Amino acid sequence: MTKKVLLALAVALALAAAGYWVQRPAPAAPGAPAAPAPVAAEPDLRPRLQELVAAQRQIIVLLADEAQLNPAARTAARTVGQALFHDKLARSQALEAELAALAQREQGRGYPNLGRLLDFIESEPALFDADRLAFRELLQGLQQALSRSGTLDAVKLHKRLGEDLEALAAIEQNYEKEYGQIFSRFQSRAIEQKRERWDDYLAALRKLYSREQVLKDQGVVLGYSPEKLAQLDKAxxxxxxxxxxxxxxxxxxxxxxxxxxxxxxxxxxxxxxxxxxxxxxxxxxxxxxxxxxxxxxxxxxxxxxxxxxxxxxxxxxxxxxxxxxxxxxxxxxxxxxxxxxxxxxxxxxxxxxxxxxxxxxxxxxxxxxxxxxxxxxxxxxxxxxxxxxxxxxxxxxxxxxxxxxxxxxxxxxxxxxxxxxxxxxxxxxxxxxxxxxxxxxxxxxTKTRSAAAPERITTGYRHSWAVVIGIDEYKDWPRLQHAGADADAMRQLLQQRFGFAPERTIVLKNQEATRQGILSAFHERLAHGGLQKDDRVLVFFAGHGATRKLSSGRELGYIVPVDAAHTPERLATDAISMSELQNIAESLPAKHLLFVMDSCYSGLGLTRGSAGSGFLRQNALRLGRQMLTAGGADQLVADGGPGGHSVFTWTLLQALGGKGDLNGDGLITGTELAAYVAPAVAGVSQQTPAFGSLPGSQGGEFVFELAAENEFLSPESNQLAPEAIALNTKLDAAQAEAPGPAAAPKVADLSGQARPLAPSPTVPLAARQLAQRANDRGLQLYREQRYAEAEAAFTEALKLRPEFALAANNLGYVYLRQNKPREAVRWFENTLKLDPSRAIAYLNLGEAWQALGDATAARKAFQTYLELAPQGAGAERARAGLKAG
CATH class of the missing domain: 3.20.20.370 (Glycoside hydrolase/deacetylase)
Incomplete structure (x- = not known):
């Protein structure tokens, strides 16, 4: 607390002691009209606070040393303690409502009474620090009520409440140890804190109450043995x-x-x-x-x-x-x-x-x-x-x-x-x-799916299905180099990151991907395999595409199976047309279906739907049939992506890894996917990806829900290869040059006409969720060695959630990679304060101390890691660190 605030508090307390809480009118001038009758005094609410404290104290007395009680006494103490708590809760809620009403009184007339209440909470000599924890939720409710007023007096009270809540948070932190621990002197805020021992506090409470009397006052008398009680009420x-x-x-x-x-x-x-x-x-x-x-x-x-x-x-x-x-x-x-x-x-x-x-x-x-x-x-x-x-x-x-x-x-x-x-x-x-x-x-x-499992995401999907097709080894068409690897990567991503079950993932590669095999996957394995109306289906095809001009002048696109002849006149019989895919899309009972085609062709005009307010609720009710393709007619699919992937599939994988979450809500819609992939791919290749909704779609969006990242960064953490980092830099730059979702970027449909994409509405997130998203973004940036940006992301996560041990460790490791071991040590130590059993943080701490040249501290940290994780991934590094020390 600053000297200025301390001085103001001291003056306020002195005035209170002198009786100046009530504003006294100035003497009336001679001949002036009589002053209006005084307003009736506000009721004194301080006894109500004392009732809350009394209930809190009685609960503590009931439950102190409960391990030493016999089973009957323990059960009675808990039962009565719960009854006392719910009585206290009802009193607190009623008082919160009265305080909210005072906060809303016209012209701030309720503020003096609120000030007296805060005086009691801050400076009442009969209160112990632990007593004041009974008021925390009450003060939070009052602070929320005051936030609705913009007057200067309300702002001052709001600030005072904020300081009190910070003091209570400090008190809470200092009572984290078990009963009997000696507490150090607290930093003072608006509430002046005193040095206390829990045993002293408990002894003081026991002078006021006894467990037996509290039980008796609540209608419970101990005495009968458990056996006797069982005989009295067998039922x-x-x-x-x-x-x-x-x-x-x-x-x-x-x-x-x-x-x-x-x-x-x-x-x-x-x-x-x-x-x-x-x-x-x-x-x-x-x-x-x-x-x-x-x-x-x-x-x-x-x-x-x-x-x-x-x-x-x-x-x-x-x-x-x-x-x-x-x-x-x-x-x-x-x-x-x-x-x-x-x-x-x-x-x-x-x-x-x-x-x-x-x-x-x-x-x-x-x-x-x-x-x-x-x-x-x-x-x-x-x-x-x-x-x-x-x-x-x-x-x-x-x-x-x-x-x-x-x-x-x-x-x-x-x-x-x-x-x-x-x-x-x-x-x-x-x-x-x-x-x-x-x-x-x-x-x-345990067979029930949790609410967070990817198959039960926000839009209400029951099951997730996928048809993944990759063809390199064509008979008559030129061989491809990347399609098989693309299909494998997509299958792995869908199963590991988005929870697509293996038994509902149909994979057709090379000789399996005949025309009959592909159509059978849709008409038999999906249609007769249990696909239902609340399911989603993703279709990924990596292979050749073709376009045929019809006698009417219209163009029709095709995907090319492995057994198709390489002659234009055989396309209609050997390949699968966009019209057939559209018919398949309309026949399947799934809620949302997304085709992702790493092929280039044209020939099917797509429709556009705009998302309005209440997106997630409405999206769950609307059918969605969407398609994203790698490019238009006469365009070649660009190789050269890292890991043997095409540029399109690499960009797609990066988008689904998190980059496609353009509004940061943890969800990637089909529109967001296209809004990232299309301009990014177009910016680094000669392809112009196309996207839209198939005719018959009702405007629904296919939605991916990103799972929360839980990796504690360490020397074992993987980073992208230099060529992957270089391409990602180009992709992000190309995407950044295009208008963002709010500006409706233009993306071609399959007829080649550029149309604006409707933006994906932002889904409101709680602070805890925002912190997780910031941490996830930090991990993406770390993998691309963008350490300064990763540092900012992890910092944001900790601002949103100070107790986030995962982000604390990751921030420390980013400092370490930036050759700032002193800062890294502080954050690894913070991590261990938040999560003392986190073994990997000890390994990181050891390396940070090693970088600072403190062999003793490094040895201690490495030894602790080995005690916690003797077979852990970093065990060899820890042993090497011990030898080096």
């Missing part, structure tokens, strides 16, 4: 939970949907390709009238997006009441009203139910059986509803998973702390080979 025995194989987890999220955090959690799960079950509270979805009719509310849209993207929605009661204490119509209503709202969202809703707090009864289980609902409990409790520290949550979950080896994990999608903890947990679990189960309609299975 409450929980049904068997779904069995899961070893190293298999089912992730579940309770209490949502939340308007902010559910979306962020969904994005994280999609990034890792992990399914999950979201147990929704009914009243968050809407209301149910007396006649039983469900009325969905605003937050139902969040749940609908979860369902649409492949996640499972389930029942968590209507109001989150403790159902073990309910009976009769009230109990039945809690279960069935929430079920009615879920059915309004999805008539085929998953028949899963979770009792709030896990508190069930024989009567409740009987109602579930009658409603054909299945109770789902959990074995691994994150305690994210009680623990405000993300790293502590992650550590707790991972320890329990290490012990159990499998199970159902309980989270809540209503906390920012869960959003922060989830990537830490998933990074470790994925690295250790855990698999994740989802609901498949009948039970829990």
């Amino acid at each position: 409450a025995a929980e049904p068997p939970q779904p069995g899961l194989p070893p190293k298999t987890l089912l992730l579940t999220f309770d209490d949502g949907p939340h308007p902010r955090y559910t979306e962020e959690i969904k994005a994280i799960l999609r990034q890792y390709g992990v399914p999950a079950v979201f147990f929704a509270v009914g009243r968050n979805l809407g209301s149910v009238a007396a006649d039983g009719k469900a009325q969905l509310g605003a937050q139902a849209a969040v749940a609908r997006r979860l369902k649409d993207e492949g996640f499972t929605l389930a029942n968590h009661s209507y109001s989150h009441a403790q159902l073990s204490k309910a009976s009769g119509a009230a109990l039945k209503g809690e279960i069935l009203n929430a079920d009615a709202l879920l059915k309004a969202l999805d008539p085929q809703r998953a028949p899963l139910f979770r009792f709030p707090y896990g508190a069930h009864s024989g009567e409740g289980l009987a109602i579930l059986q009658e409603a054909q609902l299945q109770s789902v409990m959990w074995q691994i409790d994150s305690l994210d509803w009680a623990d405000p520290v993300p790293s502590s949550i992650a550590d707790r979950v991972l320890r329990q998973i290490d012990q159990a080896g499998r199970g159902i994990v309980l989270f809540h999608d209503i906390h920012e702390r869960t959003v922060k903890a989830l990537p830490q947990i998933l990074d470790r679990l994925v690295a250790e080979g855990y698999q994740f189960a989802g609901w498949d309609g009948q039970g829990f299975s």
